[in-house]
Amino acid sequence: MAEITFEDIVKPENLVYKKTDLMTDKALSYCPGCGHGTAHRIVMEIIEELGLEEKTIGVAPVGCSVLAYEFMNIDMTQAAHGRAPAVATGIKRVYPDKIVFTYQGDGDLAAIGTAETIHACNRGEKIVIIFVNNGIYGMTGGQMAPTTLPGMKSSTSPFGRDVESMGNPLKMTELVAQLPGTYFVTRQAVHTPAAVRRAKKSIRKAFENQVNKKPGISFVEIVSNCNSGWKMTPTDSNKWMEDNMFPFYPLGDIKVDGQLVK
Amino acid sequence: MGELKLMKGNEALAEAAIRAGADAYFGYPITPQSEVIEYLMAEKPYDRTGMVVLQAESEIAAINMVYGAAGAGKRVLTSSSSPGVSLKQEGISYIAGSELPCVYANVVRGGPGLGTIQPSQADYFQSTKGGGHGDYKQIVLAPASVQEMSDFVKLGFDLAFQYRIPVLILSDGVIGQMMEKVELFDQIPRLTDEEVAEKYPWATTGKKKGTERRIITSLDLDSNKMEEHNLHLQRKYKTIVENEVRYELIDCDDAEYIIVAYGSSARISQKAVQMARKKGIKVGLFRLITLFPFPAKQMQELCKKGVKGWLAVEMSAGQMVEDVMLSVKGCAKVEHFGRFGGIVHTPEEVLRALEEKIIGD
Numbered sequence: 001m002a003e004i005t006f007e008d009i010v011k012p013e014n015l016v017y018k019k020t021d022l023m024t025d026k027a028l029s030y031c032p033g034c035g036h037g038t039a040h041r042i043v044m045e046i047i048e049e050l051g052l053e054e055k056t057i058g059v060a061p062v063g064c065s066v067l068a069y070e071f072m073n074i075d076m077t078q079a080a081h082g083r084a085p086a087v088a089t090g091i092k093r094v095y096p097d098k099i100v101f102t103y104q105g106d107g108d109l110a111a112i113g114t115a116e117t118i119h120a121c122n123r124g125e126k127i128v129i130i131f132v133n134n135g136i137y138g139m140t141g142g143q144m145a146p147t148t149l150p151g152m153k154s155s156t157s158p159f160g161r162d163v164e165s166m167g168n169p170l171k172m173t174e175l176v177a178q179l180p181g182t183y184f185v186t187r188q189a190v191h192t193p194a195a196v197r198r199a200k201k202s203i204r205k206a207f208e209n210q211v212n213k214k215p216g217i218s219f220v221e222i223v224s225n226c227n228s229g230w231k232m233t234p235t236d237s238n239k240w241m242e243d244n245m246f247p248f249y250p251l252g253d254i255k256v257d258g259q260l261v262k
Numbered sequence: 263m264g265e266l267k268l269m270k271g272n273e274a275l276a277e278a279a280i281r282a283g284a285d286a287y288f289g290y291p292i293t294p295q296s297e298v299i300e301y302l303m304a305e306k307p308y309d310r311t312g313m314v315v316l317q318a319e320s321e322i323a324a325i326n327m328v329y330g331a332a333g334a335g336k337r338v339l340t341s342s343s344s345p346g347v348s349l350k351q352e353g354i355s356y357i358a359g360s361e362l363p364c365v366y367a368n369v370v371r372g373g374p375g376l377g378t379i380q381p382s383q384a385d386y387f388q389s390t391k392g393g394g395h396g397d398y399k400q401i402v403l404a405p406a407s408v409q410e411m412s413d414f415v416k417l418g419f420d421l422a423f424q425y426r427i428p429v430l431i432l433s434d435g436v437i438g439q440m441m442e443k444v445e446l447f448d449q450i451p452r453l454t455d456e457e458v459a460e461k462y463p464w465a466t467t468g469k470k471k472g473t474e475r476r477i478i479t480s481l482d483l484d485s486n487k488m489e490e491h492n493l494h495l496q497r498k499y500k501t502i503v504e505n506e507v508r509y510e511l512i513d514c515d516d517a518e519y520i521i522v523a524y525g526s527s528a529r530i531s532q533k534a535v536q537m538a539r540k541k542g543i544k545v546g547l548f549r550l551i552t553l554f555p556f557p558a559k560q561m562q563e564l565c566k567k568g569v570k571g572w573l574a575v576e577m578s579a580g581q582m583v584e585d586v587m588l589s590v591k592g593c594a595k596v597e598h599f600g601r602f603g604g605i606v607h608t609p610e611e612v613l614r615a616l617e618e619k620i621i622g623d
Contacts, residue, residue, distance in 0.1 A: 055468045057334060060479075069477045075466035077333045078479035080356050083326040086318065090330030091466070093314045094285045094338070095455065098468055116326070119319035 020048045024073045029064075031138075033234025035224030036064060038190040039132055040071055042200040043103065046207050047074065056099040057091050059084045061113075063105035064138040072103075082113025085120035088127045099210055101128035107137045110146040110172040117172065124181030124216040128206045131173065131219065134226040135245060142229035146170040149248055154229070169248065173221040177254040183216030184209050185255035189223050189246075191238045202253075216258065223249050264445045271411040271437045272297035274444045275341065275367055278415035280307045283450040284365075285336035286314035288327035292346045293379040294435040295369035299341075311452050321346040325353030325366070332362040333478035335458040335465025337419055341367035343435075344385050345376060348393070354428055355394030359480030361495075363422035365415060367431040369438035372604035380604030381435030383525060386581035389432050390554045397492055399499045400428040401506065402553040404524035408442035416447060425502060426464075432553060434577065436526035436606060508551035509560060513539065517546030519620055520564060522586050523575040524550040526606065531575045534612035545616060553582070558589035565593035571620035572596045575612055577605075595620060 022044035030036045047056050053074060060068040062081035069076035079087040084102035092100040109117050109131050120127070136154055137143040144154040144161060147169050151160040161169075177185040184206055188199035199222060206218035223245050227237035253261050269277065276298045279287055287307075289299040299317060307313035318324035324340045331338040342350060347368040357364055368389065372382035385393075389402050401421050403414045411433060418429040459467040469475040482488045513535055514520060523531040528549040538545045548564070550557065561572075571594050574583035583598035590596060599615035601607040 053468075054470055057466045057468060059330070066481065069479060073469070073475055075469045075476045076478070077330060077466055078360075078477070078481055079329070080326060080352055083322065083329075083353070086323040086326035087330035087333075089316070089323075090286070090288065090327030090332075090338070091334050093316060093327070094331045094336040095334060095467075097455075115319055116323055119323065 020045045022048045022053060022073045024071055026070050028071060029067050031228045033225070033227045033237065034064075035134070035190045035222065036132060038196060039130065039199075039222050039224065040068065042190070042196060042203055043101070043130055044072055046200065046203045050204070050207055050211065052099045052207065052211070055097070056101070057095070059088045059091070059100070059102040061102065061104040061108040063108045065103055065105060065132065066139065068103050082108050082111070083116055084108065085113065085116040085125070085127075085129065089120055089123070089125050092125055092127050096126070099207065101130060101207075103130045104132070105138070106131070106133040106135065106145045106147040110170050118176065118179070121176040121217050121219065122179045122181045124183070126210055126213060126215070127217060128210055129217060129219045130203070131221045132224050133221055133249065134224045134229070135169070136226045136229040138226045138229045147172075149244060171249065173219065173254060176219055177260060181216050182219055182255055183214050183258050184218040186219075186253045187221040187223060187249060187251050189241070189251055191225065191241060221249070223251065264447050266443060266445055268441055269408055269444050270297055270439060270441050271405070271408045271433060272369065272439070273301045274408045274412040275415055275431065276301035276305070277446060278412040279339055280305065280311055280313055281447055281449050282416045282419050283311065283337060283452045284313055284339055284419070285452055286316065286331055286338045288316050288318050288324040288338065288340050290318050290321045290324050290342065290346060292343045294371060294381070294438050295341050295343045295367065297438070298367070311449070313452065321349040322353065325350040328364050328366070329353055329357050329360075329362065332357065332364045333360065333466050335462035335467055337452070339365040339367070339415070341369065343369045343371045344373050344382070347385065347388070351388070351394035354400065355396055355398060356480050357428045358394075358398035358400060359396060360478050361426040362428070362478065363419070363426050365418040365422055365429045365431065367433055370432065370434040372602065378604035379435070381526060381577060381606055382602060382604060383434055383527060383577040383600070384579070384581065384602055385432070386553065386576065386578060389430055390556070390585070398495060399502070399554055400430050401425070401502060401555075402430045402432050404432050404550055404553055405437055406525050406528045406549060407437070408440065408444045411437060412444050412446060416450070421506065425498060427498070427502070432525070434525050503555040506552060507555045507557045507560065509557045510549040510551060512547040512549065514546030514548060514564065517544050517569060519543065519545040519571045519573065519616060520548050520569050521545060521573045521575055521612070521616065522548045522550065522582070524553060524582070527575045527577055527600070530607060530609055531612050533609035534616065537609055537613050538616060543616070543621065550582070556585050556589065561586065561589040562591070562593070565590050570594055573616050573620050574598045575607070575615070576600045577607065578602050
């Protein structure tokens, strides 16, 4: 029997998976088990699959994904905390034919950037917003976020979020779905292969909406884990997310083609 | 000769933005500069040149729209007045840190806080010492006429792109609101997207296959690299100090005393100089056009010619006067005069201050 060499195996017909060229080779700065890496990858895969590499400009936030531009191999602008939708508005308004998206966490999008988020949505900016919600401030070390669940512990709610004194978690996605300027609003997850496939389908739709100049923002929330911030193992954090986050932040489409899903 | 018009300072600035080939204006209304966005909206620059005008939800959003579009290589501007400009400072710091070109105007009103809607020059420190965080500078142009409100938009864009730096047109409520004759410069065509991509290879215009991606950021977690970036910025500011000082000397040749002023205070001081000359006082006016870079060297040269006293006239409690002191290095007496909190001083008050504070002693 002839010896099988490496060259015999590496052939186009044997290719089952290839990392997109639109992800750099730089090691991700995210904690092992975190959903950000998967979310980055599927956004970049969609940009590659739709052939948008040469006309896409991404906007990175402040938060865990502040360094998204280190990993996303396209032109990127890093925005001040919460300002990504305004930065994206500026780019899209002077380049209406280019593709512009923001990638933001929950502290960025739903706390300090609430005004920019709501007004970009309300103006119907023709951009894509990818909103990764893990219910905590990850980068700064696990403080309470606008989306932290009632009773959930964090370093600034060490005895659990007391809604009486700390307010309620904000369902930003349901909120923006009410605005006439949003065209597509959905909530997805990336913790299982099936969830990744559904999330990727939504992200594809979001970018296709922009390519086809649909009127308004396409807004994709990804409910994700933060095993470090939640102080759990990656597996436990995904189970906890299913048991606690999903009932409060139910997955699925909220608005499709400008119409609220009944 | 260009087209002549009678215009408010704010309107001249807005018209100049269109003619300078600006791609977009992002703003938020605030007295006494709301005419800028009102004029632009009424003028429909989209039909004239394709220029975008957008009313943002806040000054913070407006400056971040500028940041995004400037990072993509476009000629963009914003304007506001003091409380609104305070809100923009975070964005200005990012623009300076990321080395992006933009023009913005502050039509200064009295402060602090909500202050008053009347004219002031109390934002000098914020404008020249870095209103936001970090070691950065911006070029500050101080118009003293409606004509300069127009001219400095064009000059501002040229400097902004030459040095990749924010350029502030530091006006005040007098210059913004008053009407004067202005000669408008001819329309400069907007660059096409292709021209932008070619001219500004640093701009995020979309990564062509096989090329390096562009990143607009002010972040570097490696402190050594951050220090190197800061050193680079300081070298750039030094070049600007060496090459871009602008000022005007009026009656300074034989002057024993010099009034230093900018903007509307310079107009008022010029009248005071005329009145003083009639009384036989040898006084001249050093009108600052750039506040950063500051004409320190030029002031030292006048010191050597034997100037006996300097009066810094500004509508503030005394801000620019500190730079005059630092510049003349104790060669002669330096005093400050100015009304503030929204009060505009008169030429008579300036002359009296010169006689009492500088000559009288």
